[in-house]
Ligand SMILES: Nc1ncnc2c1ncn2[C@@H]1O[C@H](COP(=O)(O)OP(=O)(O)OP(=O)(O)O)[C@@H](O)[C@H]1O
């Protein structure tokens with residue numbers, strides 16, 4: 001399953017957008033244009049759908065409706081999300097799911113649904129509020145999506161959304177998880193529990209996946225000769241043999257790995273794990289530009305065997321210089337006082353013409369994401 005289209009109203013810095021999403025989507029735009037906010041919609045839907053989650057918690061984790069609702073919202077202040085889900089890139093959507101959310105005007109000011117709708121193959125199969133909702137308004141504090149006794153007819157959507165993975169691996173968190181205490185974040189976005197994730201996969205699969213990563217790492221980090229999983233005192237670790245002047249090389253653990261090595265391991269592991277939607281936040285960070293330029297083709301290779309949709313954000317020209325990227329795969333964000341606009345790059349004639357003239361997607365698009373007055377950016381100390 002894959003998300004083929006998304007329509008948002010009043011979601012954070014998007015007042016109103018309607019965008020087609022491809023199987024491999026690159027989200028680009030200036031700083032603070034809403035790239036992470038866009039990925040957060042899919043994390044929000046995951047948080048609503050997953051066991052122990054639900055609408056109330058998903059909204060609360062984001063600081064409440066006032067934080068989610070677009071500051072540019074005026075006459076119609078409800079937050080609305082609609083997604084179309086297809087089986088493959090070509091087909092008409094098998095499913096559509098949409099919700100409207102607002103905050104109660106009185107009492108506990110809980111987030112409540114203004115509607116919740118589900119379509120299957122073009123037929124509407126759920127249209128809330130249903131009569132029971134009108135008799136007991138409290139029912140509107142929960143989606144049908146999150147409840148197993150109400151989502152039977154569309155549990156597939158719930159399972160699909162629940163399987164979404166977001167990765168923005170912060171190497172220091174993985175290396176020193178004990179130094180970062182406090183409640184764990186939903187879905188482990190920053191990879192604090194990444195080694196536990198590796199430990200939960202059965203041994204045979206784990207070995208196979210690590211072998212593939214090892215093969216890629218030997219190219220990216222030539223001193224690294226071997227990568228394996230170990231456990232000590234019940235705690236999972238990654239161990240590598242690094243070649244140096246001594247004949248046998250030296251063993252190193254994850255806390256000694258370089259930031260780029262860990263981010264690359266995280267990326268390659270996640271690409272192999274599961275088949276739900278994968279959200280990658282700036283996968284270029286800490287990586288050498290030659291490696292970054294390979295990321296689009298690595299994802300493409302993965303998608304030939306595994307039908308996993310990947311949506312990533314990026315600022316990297318190296319990544320977007322890959323001529324194999326189609327303009328339908330690039331979504332450009334442009335901020336305005338009325339919230340950010342989103343357009344698929346293939347809908348912008350100027351960009352199409354630049355590509356036809358021989359430019360790479362990165363060279364044609366990224367200059368549009370730089371601040372207008374960038375030359376004035378200086379930092380005077382005295
Ligand atoms: N409810 C809201 N209404 C309007 N704008 C909002 C709302 N919530 C957050 N924002 C704005 O969204 C912006 C942050 O967006 P986001 O983090 O998605 O940017 P980004 O494109 O990922 O940037 P970067 O490239 O720096 O990571 C901030 O400027 C913030 O003010």
Ligand SMILES: [Mg+2]
Pocket residue numbers: 035036037313
């Ligand atoms: Mg961001």
